[in-house]
Amino acid sequence: MIKKILVANRGEIAVRIMRSCREMGIKSVAVFSEADRHSMHVRFADEAYCIGPAPSAESYLVIDNIIEVARRSGADAIHPGYGFLSENAAFSERCEKEGIIFIGPSAYAIDTMGDKITARKKMQTANVPVVPGTTEPITDLKEAVRVIMEIGLPVMVKASAGGGGKGMRLVKKEEDILSSVSAARSEAKAAFGNDAVYIEKYINSPHHIEFQIVADKHGNCVHLFERECSVQRRHQKVVEETPSPIMTEAVRQEMGAHAVAAAKAVNYSGAGTIEFIVDDNLNYYFLEMNTRLQVEHPITERVVGVDLVKIQIDIANGKELPFKQEDLKQHGHAIEVRIYAEDPDNNFMPSPGMIKHITEPLGLGVRHDGYVYAGYEIPIYYDPMISKLIVWAQTRQEAIDRMRRALHAYKITGIKTSIPFLNRIMEVPAFVEGKYNTHFIQDHEEQLKPKENASQRLKDVAAITAFFDYMSKIENTKKSKYCKRPVSNWKNYGRATNLKKL
């Protein structure tokens, strides 16, 4: 049985994994880069070890250093979180070789699903529907152009080893083909060290719907229903919810069965996610499988009533799943928003820096998974996500109302965040009605802009506050210059008693 887990990650997910460890009576080990000495996961863990300089390529991505810490601390398992080494087959293999349990799938499953082209072929043989496109990786520019013309525009060019929207380009016009393909390839090369790309038909007005699956090592595999992740900006998810507002019970069952078939096709074990692209008529195609815990896993946890990290650890321990498909039900509605350190009013420019003050929202049905605190400086080296806000309610409408309430109460000063932008999403009628697809943000650009029509009164309140602060500061500097410091009776008393002792 696992007694000590090394969490090979940072930020909110490291903290979230350690929470489950604590509940299970398992010790946790944090690893951190030189830039992360002050990070919350270091404070939260039972043990913590530095694994190298700030850039992730020299710390969080160095397998040798992480294995070394696992040995030194006596950790019997490693949880990779998401990102970093979570979908690195070599890492999974290395753990196995070292006799350390990797809390995730086998190297074979990661390899097969991690390479999008191999994954496609595998899915075709498992009778899971896939999007029309290439089945061979393309490394030659001319070949890419030929294939694009064959499939017909619009197409999506994707890095073969990619994920998270990196190395991905949409090509709509013929004159953009060359530049888009080169850009996708150079991004893929920089991010993944592999410039092979593949090309697929682009589906208009698509929805991004994914299914959570869990599989144990005894051949049991179930799905934990869908997550609707269509609110995206530059292919990065912004809002996720479950159940999906467009889903029907019949399609849900069918897609769930296909998700389970997809996982079984690679002898999957652990928690994983099958992503589908879905059109307005609920035709769906396999997009990719994420062989790890997803950022948005909490909404599933809330609606299905499970702790996915606990299940991952139990599976790694060789336990059988505690439930069957027919035991699982969706209860109520959950929405998650991702809070990024970025300036939504200035082209989403990253906004690293020092958190001056933070008030996290609380109250009924609110969960906050974060890692920053007042006085913490967000480093420039890593992902700009600072937290996730998850709400749950009986109905979708109530969940939206609750999310608005929670966002209003959520205050972070010192840096710019996407909170005002998320607030505006919750107000857009198309979102409230549940009629949206992955073009939502693009299509509602106008409605998502900050409201300029502030009342005169509000403007005056803003001016008064700044002016009052300025005047108070002037007053305080004058005071400290010309007035005596206020007398402290405690200090006087202390001095007097000290004097008596002499």
Add this chain to the structure above:
Amino acid sequence: MAYEIKLNEEVHQIEMWAKEGNLADIKIDNRHYTVDIVEVEHGVYSILLDGISYNVELLPTENKKYLVNTLYNAFDVEIIDAETKYKNSRKSAEAEDSNYISTPMPGKVVKILVNEGDRVKGGDTVIIVSAMKMESEYKVVKDRLITKILVKEGDNIDGHQPLIMLE
């Protein structure tokens, strides 16, 4: 003493008539307000105005400049005192400041696409900077001459730091 206050692009007259503890009488142009104003947490003010409760966050950006956040809006506010007025009047009299490319946030220089002495066209990208796994391209607006490059590829930079001098 009356000050000027710049809110986004609008300039108003503002004056503190009276201040007693957390109560203040403030006049903006010809509008007169009596507010109950308290700094409840560092940088966060609670304001009661005619019984209505406002929460306002202040982020000092530079000397005498603030970013002011209300529930739905954000304003750039600058207090214009005698010193600022004087500086502004001098600035407009002098020739335009020497120009440079800088970034609004700290980051790392990924690529410099120009050399000293190059002539670039408006819209050309001159430098690529990454922060938080995002790469941003910085372009020149008009045709320019690159006079000096102050950073190297791979350098860590601060926000608002001059990177490339232009003419």
